[in-house]
Amino acid sequence: MRSTFNSRLSRRAFLRASAFAGAGLTLPGGWLLGCGSDDGGTEAIPLEVDPSLPWWQQNNFEPVFEEITETDLQVRGSIPSSLDGLYVRNGSNPQAADNLHWFLGDGMLHGVRIRDGRALWYRNRYIRTRMYENGLNTQAAGAPIGPNNQSNVSAVYHAGRLLTSGEVGFPHEIDPSDLSTVGPYDFGGRLNTFFTAHPKIDPATGYLHFFGYFFAQPFLTYHVADERGELIHSEVVSAKGPTMMHSFAITDRDVVFYELPVLFEPSLFASAGFPYAWDESFGARIGVMPLGGPASEIRWVEIDPCYVFHELNAFREGDDVVIDVCRYDRMMAGERLGAVDAYLTRWRIGTGAAELTFAEQRLDDTLWEFPAHDRRYTGRPNRYGWLTTTRSHPDTIDLAGIALRDQRSGEVRIWDPGPSSHSGEVFFVADGEAEGEGWLMTYVHDRALGVTDLVILDALAVERGPIAEIRMPRRVPFGFHGMWVPA
Template identity: 35%
Template structure:
C-alpha cells in the first residue's frame, strides 16, 4: 500500500528547479498576471512503513505569469523534521498509520511528530504560509525559501487548520485549530495587519478531525462530524481516527463577534464535508455549500464504506435556519467531486459560481479527477470540462481578470497530469466560457506530482 503513494502521478520528484520563459500552447491572456502556488506531499526520503499520503514532506510548486512570460519553481519546505532527517540521511518519522516515534537523540527539539507543512499555501498581508492542520504554519519568503514555524508572535496556541478563510471585505484571516486533547477546538481571528487578536476555546463532546470550516460576513460555521479520535484504541494499535457514526453530526453556527456560549448546534444526518465551497448569511438563514460525503474513508487499512453507502463527495447545499433551529441538506452535484473553489472576492458573500474537480466517469474509474465542473448556483447549470480518462486533474484555482467586474470574469487554472504520472501541464480555462478549449496550456518541463491545495496570488504591488 505504501508504494501506491509513491508511484505514478503521486511519485515524488527529487529536485528543486527553476525554469523561465516556458513554451505556451495558445495564448496567455493579457490580464493573467500573478503566481499560482500549490502545496503537496513529496517524500524526501524513502518513507518508513507507516507512510500515508498525508505524511509526505511539503513541496511548493509555483507558476508565475509576468511580462517576461511563464516561469516555474519548486522548493521543499524545510521543516525542522525534514532537517533532522536530512542530518540523519534517512527517514526517521513513521506515518499516521503507525506513528512510529523516532529516537529523541536523532530528532532533538523537533519532538515526536513531524509537521510536514504539506497541505495548503496561502498569502495574507504579504506573508506566505504553508499549512498543515496538525501543527503551526510555516512561513516562506516570496521566493519559496523557508523562514520557519510561525506562531503569530507567540499568540497562536495549538495548531492551525490548512483551510483558513480571508474576509475580502475586512482583510481578516479567520481560522481554527483542533486537538485530540482539550480544548478540542479553538477559533482565531488575525486582523488585517497580521496580528492575532482573538482566540475562542470551544467545547466539543469529544475530539474530532475537523479539516475545514466556513465563514460568512456574520457567522462562523463548524461541522462537528464523527471523525473521532480514539487515543485508547491507537495505543492498542488500532487507527487513531475512526468514523464513529453513533456519535452523530452537528452543525454549529457562531456569530463572528460571538463567543463559545453563542454557538448554536443543530443535529443533521451524518455527513463529512472535507472541503466547503462557500457560505453566506441572509438574516436568520445561513447558506453553506460544500462537497459532502455520507461516509468518511480515511484509508488507514484499505477501509471501505459498507455496501449501499456511497463514500463519494457531492456538492451539496446546507440551508441553516437559526430561527427554526433547522438545517436542510440538498444535493447539487450530478457528479462526484471535491476540491471546491470560489473566487477569493466572494468568500463569505453570496456567490453564483463554484468550481470542483469531478469524476466524469464515476468512481469505478478510480478515485481520480478527470474533469472540472463549473456550477451555476442560480440557473442550476453544471458545465463539465472533461480532460479525458487518461488524465488526472488537480484542484482548480480562480485568477481574476483585472479588466472585468463580473464574478466569472477570470480564469480557472490547474495542473493536468497524465494518469500514469509521466507528464503534467498547466492549463488556463476561461471561466466565462468554461466548456471551451483551454485558452492556454503550458507543458511542464518536468512532471509535477499530483498535490493537495493551492491558491492564486495576484502580483505583489
C-alpha cells in the same frame, strides 16, 4: 506581436484579442485540446493500481525527490498579460517513499512565476520543516505540535505573507520569490494551537478567520487575525470531542463549524499510520456562532452522520445560513480514501428560532471534490462554483475534469482534459469587476504522456478548454491546495 502581450491587457481585451488572433480556442503548436466537450467528454482510460504498493506511492501520486529550477517554460496558447504573480500548490511528497498514508508526506511546493504573458520559472521545493530537516517521518517525529509538522496541505496568502499549512501544528512562512522556507510562523508568539488548512478571509474586512483542532482538550479554538496579520482574537469553542475538522465556513455574520464523526484514535497511529477513523456513534452536528465571537453564543444542531472535507461557499439568506458542501456518507470507515464518493449538497440551517433547524438537499448526481469560488464573495451569496469532477474508483482517487457550476440555475459546464488526464483543484484568480470574471489555474497531468501542464482557463468558459498550457519541466505529482500570490 510580443509587445501586444507585454502590455497589460484587461481580461476582456485579452479575450477579444485572443479570439481575433485565433489563439483563444484553437491553440497554436499542434496540440489537441483534451476534449472541450460539455457532455462529460471522452471515455476515460481506466486508472490501474498495482496492489503490491500503496496507492499513494504509484501513478501520479508517486513523489518526486529532486528539487529543480527551470526558466523560460514552453507555453501553448497565450498567457493573459494581466497575470503577474505566482501560482503555487502544496502537496504531500515524502522524502523517502515510506509514508503510511497519503496525508503523511513532507510538504512540497510546486510554483510557476508568471509575468508579461510569460512563464518565467518553475520551482519545486520541500518546505524546510523541522521534520524534513531531521529526516523524520511521522512515526519518528511524534505529535505534530508547534513547528513539528509537515506543512503539506495548503497555501494561504494574507497580509502580504505566504504561509503553508499542514492543518496540524504551526504554519510555515514561504518566500514567494523562490519558494524558500522562512520558518515556522506563530503570529509573533500568539498562536498556541494548530492552524487549519482552510482559513477564510472576510472580503469586507480583510480579516483572516481560522481555527485549530486538537487531539485533547481544548478540542477547538477559534482565531481572528486582522487585515495587517495581527492575531487579535483567540477563544476556545465548546466542541464535543477530538474530531478531524478539516475546514469550516463563514458568512458575513457567522462562523460555522462541522463536528463530524471522524475521531482521533491513537491506537491507529502505529498500525495504520493515520490516527483517525469513522465512529458513527459519536453523532454529527453543525455549530453556528457570531463572526468574531463570542464562542459562548455558539449553537449546535444535530445532523445525519456524514463527512465533509470542503465547502464551496456559505452565505446568509435571511435567517438561514446556507452552505454548499462536498458531502460523503462516511469517511475512513475502513475503505480506502477515494472509495467513497462526494456529492454537492446544500445545507440550510435556520437560525431564527431558539433552536437551530437543519435541512439538506443533494444538488445533483455528479461526483465532485475540490470546490472553489470567487473569493471576493466568500461568505456572500455566490452564483458560480468551480469543482474538479471525480470518478468512482475502489482503490485510489481518480480526478477528472474541471466544471463551472451555476449555483442558481444548476447548469454545469465541464472541460474534460482527455482520457488519460487528471485535473487538480482549480484556484480562481479575479480579473474583472463581476463575479466569475477571471482565470482558473491548476496542474493537469497526462499519465499516457507522463507530462504535467499548468493550465489557465477562462473561468466563465471552462468548456472551451485552456487558453494557455504551460508545460512543466517534470511530472508534478497530485497534491492538495493551490494559491495565487499577486506580485
